[in-house]
Amino acid sequence: MAKAPKSTPGMKTSTNAGAPARAPRSRVTINDIARLAEVSKKTVSRVINDSPLVREDTREKVKAVIAEHGFAPDPQARALAFRRSFLIGLIYDNPSPQYVVNMQRGILDTLEDTSYQLVVRPCDRAAPGFHAKIREFVEQQKLFGVILPPSVSEDDQLAEILEEAGCPYVRIASVALDEPRNLIRTHDSDGARQAARHLARLGHTRIAHIRGPSSFRSSHERLAGFRQGLADFGIELDGGLLLEGGYTFDSGVACAEKFLAMPPAKRPTAVFCGNDEMAVGVYQAARRAGLEVPGDLSIVGYDDTPMASRIWPPLTTVRLPIRDMGKAAAELLILKFTQRGETKPIAFTPEIVERNSTAKPRKS
Amino acid sequence: MAKAPKSTPGMKTSTNAGAPARAPRSRVTINDIARLAEVSKKTVSRVINDSPLVREDTREKVKAVIAEHGFAPDPQARALAFRRSFLIGLIYDNPSPQYVVNMQRGILDTLEDTSYQLVVRPCDRAAPGFHAKIREFVEQQKLFGVILPPSVSEDDQLAEILEEAGCPYVRIASVALDEPRNLIRTHDSDGARQAARHLARLGHTRIAHIRGPSSFRSSHERLAGFRQGLADFGIELDGGLLLEGGYTFDSGVACAEKFLAMPPAKRPTAVFCGNDEMAVGVYQAARRAGLEVPGDLSIVGYDDTPMASRIWPPLTTVRLPIRDMGKAAAELLILKFTQRGETKPIAFTPEIVERNSTAKPRKS
DNA sequence: GCCTATAATGACACCGGTTACCAAAATCAA
DNA sequence: TTGATTTTGGTAACCGGTGTCATTATAGGC
Numbered sequence: 001m002a003k004a005p006k007s008t009p010g011m012k013t014s015t016n017a018g019a020p021a022r023a024p025r026s027r028v029t030i031n032d033i034a035r036l037a038e039v040s041k042k043t044v045s046r047v048i049n050d051s052p053l054v055r056e057d058t059r060e061k062v063k064a065v066i067a068e069h070g071f072a073p074d075p076q077a078r079a080l081a082f083r084r085s086f087l088i089g090l091i092y093d094n095p096s097p098q099y100v101v102n103m104q105r106g107i108l109d110t111l112e113d114t115s116y117q118l119v120v121r122p123c124d125r126a127a128p129g130f131h132a133k134i135r136e137f138v139e140q141q142k143l144f145g146v147i148l149p150p151s152v153s154e155d156d157q158l159a160e161i162l163e164e165a166g167c168p169y170v171r172i173a174s175v176a177l178d179e180p181r182n183l184i185r186t187h188d189s190d191g192a193r194q195a196a197r198h199l200a201r202l203g204h205t206r207i208a209h210i211r212g213p214s215s216f217r218s219s220h221e222r223l224a225g226f227r228q229g230l231a232d233f234g235i236e237l238d239g240g241l242l243l244e245g246g247y248t249f250d251s252g253v254a255c256a257e258k259f260l261a262m263p264p265a266k267r268p269t270a271v272f273c274g275n276d277e278m279a280v281g282v283y284q285a286a287r288r289a290g291l292e293v294p295g296d297l298s299i300v301g302y303d304d305t306p307m308a309s310r311i312w313p314p315l316t317t318v319r320l321p322i323r324d325m326g327k328a329a330a331e332l333l334i335l336k337f338t339q340r341g342e343t344k345p346i347a348f349t350p351e352i353v354e355r356n357s358t359a360k361p362r363k364s
Numbered sequence: 365m366a367k368a369p370k371s372t373p374g375m376k377t378s379t380n381a382g383a384p385a386r387a388p389r390s391r392v393t394i395n396d397i398a399r400l401a402e403v404s405k406k407t408v409s410r411v412i413n414d415s416p417l418v419r420e421d422t423r424e425k426v427k428a429v430i431a432e433h434g435f436a437p438d439p440q441a442r443a444l445a446f447r448r449s450f451l452i453g454l455i456y457d458n459p460s461p462q463y464v465v466n467m468q469r470g471i472l473d474t475l476e477d478t479s480y481q482l483v484v485r486p487c488d489r490a491a492p493g494f495h496a497k498i499r500e501f502v503e504q505q506k507l508f509g510v511i512l513p514p515s516v517s518e519d520d521q522l523a524e525i526l527e528e529a530g531c532p533y534v535r536i537a538s539v540a541l542d543e544p545r546n547l548i549r550t551h552d553s554d555g556a557r558q559a560a561r562h563l564a565r566l567g568h569t570r571i572a573h574i575r576g577p578s579s580f581r582s583s584h585e586r587l588a589g590f591r592q593g594l595a596d597f598g599i600e601l602d603g604g605l606l607l608e609g610g611y612t613f614d615s616g617v618a619c620a621e622k623f624l625a626m627p628p629a630k631r632p633t634a635v636f637c638g639n640d641e642m643a644v645g646v647y648q649a650a651r652r653a654g655l656e657v658p659g660d661l662s663i664v665g666y667d668d669t670p671m672a673s674r675i676w677p678p679l680t681t682v683r684l685p686i687r688d689m690g691k692a693a694a695e696l697l698i699l700k701f702t703q704r705g706e707t708k709p710i711a712f713t714p715e716i717v718e719r720n721s722t723a724k725p726r727k728s
Numbered sequence: 729g730c731c732t733a734t735a736a737t738g739a740c741a742c743c744g745g746t747t748a749c750c751a752a753a754a755t756c757a758a
Numbered sequence: 759t760t761g762a763t764t765t766t767g768g769t770a771a772c773c774g775g776t777g778t779c780a781t782t783a784t785a786g787g788c
Contacts, residue, residue, distance in 0.1 A: 077774035
């Protein structure tokens with residue numbers, strides 16, 4: 001490996017600014033800027049950090065020198081002095097790549113052109129020592145903050161650990177879990193309600209629901225919203241038409257098979273699934289049973305994964321603005337630090353995307 | 365913000381070890397360890413960095429104290445002194461969430477229990493100032509190294525910039541782009557060849573190919589492998605049966621429509637698509653044309669996305685061990701730094717996953 | 729025009745490690 | 759036993775910023 005040139009550390013930057021510099025250019029430091037602007041390094045530091053204790057003309061002068069020489073403070077040095085890094089952690093256990101990538105992009109939308117970086121950390125909440133590992137991660141890296149999407153966001157113990165570690169966090173969840181300043185809410189129940197209303201409006205009355213696992217709070221929310229949507233049309237959910245799946249394809253198939261084994265008079269004419277993955281499982285079961293979608297069975301999913309629009313017939317589903325949520329979460333995190341002011345709760349409402357997997361029930 | 369307790373900085377760690385410490389515990393530093401182990405901080409530093417210049421019993425003693433007090437060196441402080449952070453960057457523009465998440469997980473498989481962290485950086489290679497931004501990112505953060513999956517991996521200018529910045533990198537690509545020490549190879553041509561052979565073995569002779577955009581090297585590789593697979597069975601690719609898609613669903617639909625508009629005698633009985641996304645587009649077109657899959661048309665994809673196994677009929681496709689590739693890439697990166705020895709090129713071979721979208725051609 | 733209150737600025741130690749360099753101790757040869 | 763050589767450990771300076779507090783400019787009050 002080419003050793004860095006041992007040239008004078010405090011050399012004038014103009015000296016090597018002209019050189020095409022094959023070797024890593026010796027970076028401009030705060031000392032260089034201070035000397036060139038004829039102020040102390042502390043003043044430069046104040047300018048960097050937008051301190052109000054700098055006279056306007058001094059600030060301008062320093063900023064000019066900074067711009068001229070393309071200076072950017074060293075994140076590690078700042079982190080050391082601040083006792084806090086500029087890293088934001090995304091801790092997740094969500095199995096959907098779509099969700100994760102969109103969330104990341106949203107967060108990065110906010111982080112772009114700031115000095116923060118995103119560090120990702122997938123995890124298994126059931127693994128032994130999970131909490132200890134996260135704690136170590138957060139303390140070790142002195143994270144600026146972390147973002148917790150579902151279902152890690154539902155882990156109160158984790159939140160407490162972060163609190164203890166003095167690490168700011170933002171939870172993204174469908175229910176109120178924490179004080180509002182830490183929360184990005186998704187009105188999951190509202191999306192489910194829309195789904196139920198959509199089906200009821202089409203004329204369905206025997207509408208089944210394959211809910212997600214009861215260990216996920218989102219699945220309770222969705223169920224509640226679904227019930228409410230039915231109630232809006234005077235329909236009460238038949239206990240026999242509610243099954244619990246595992247948010248997986250296979251569980252969708254299995255639950256659907258149970259519904260489809262019912263006598264035609266009792267069989268549901270529509271199914272609302274807790275997520276798209278299970279909805280696609282229902283397609284599978286319907287196909288095997290020789291049923292037509294949406295003619296014999298209307299299906300609604302939740303999430304609007306890419307699969308929803310690719311499958312045949314395209315799936316009517318509920319879309320969450322995941323990327324926007326990520327963006328908002330990162331904004332909230334940074335705001336929490338920069339200003340102490342009260343932040344009002346931020347909520348996102350899903351919207352139903354009507355495609356071709358729903359239709360009027362066949363007259364029978 | 366709760367101020368950190370101003371207690372004696374050099375206090376015995378045992379003092380606060382017992383306290384339940386609601387406030388951020390004042391961390392154990394190298395100085396504490398040095399004092400407790402009755403050696404100099406330099407010696408502790410040597411132990412941390414596995415320097416051979418420490419007597420065995422001294423090393424043991426220091427290690428014991430480190431373990432007892434749960435000391436871990438501060439990454440930022442080390443980064444500052446090392447002039448190199450412990451962050452590994454993943455720079456990508458791959459649009460497939462599946463690919464990205466698996467790659468991340470693979471990298472993290474390697475990074476787990478090391479002091480390295482993964483920083484993600486999606487990008488748009490066509491955006492103005494792309495190279496400058498990446499350069500800034502890499503130099504600013506003093507990245508330990510970066511991993512470049514396709515298609516950023518195909519950017520030679522980017523590689524040169526990283527070289528200049530003195531930032532180690534590993535490219536993941538289907539072709540030899542660089543000296544082998546920087547490369548994880550995927551034998552894309554081999555996967556395509558398997559696909560072609562699979563279809564030829566079933567008895568197809570009019571086999572079409574919807575290739576990816578020619579700006580992606582992978583699409584050339586796959587085309588070449590496909591040709592070779594046909595040649596293995598004495599079949600030559602008919603120029604009319606080759607179309608260029610954009611790796612998107614819509615382009616898959618469009619290309620398939622062209623094929624299906626051909627007179628039955630000339631129409632292909634099978635299509636090999638450059639990726640699953642386009643393959644699913646072919647399903648769509650076939651359905652609209654009233655053709656049955658695989659009876660009237662066999663389809664093979666590439667990537668084995670989750671959709672491949674969910675769609676009906678399940679798609680025969682080619683699987684790349686993406687997670688393993690990510691793992692290997694990270695290993696290579698770390699190895700490059702720790703040992704100077706020659707690294708032999710690492711290659712991964714895809715495998716065909718036979719499902720139900722392929723069958724013998726209908727006798728006609 | 730002088731004195732004090734306040735705003736700007738600077739000096740210096742420090743964050744938690746590392747490297748450079750030197751001193752001390754241990755080992756070895758004569 | 760002594761001196762040369764190898765290990766090993768210690769000290770000081772440094773990486774590039776920030777905090778604290780003293781000091782110096784500026785402004786306002788009389």
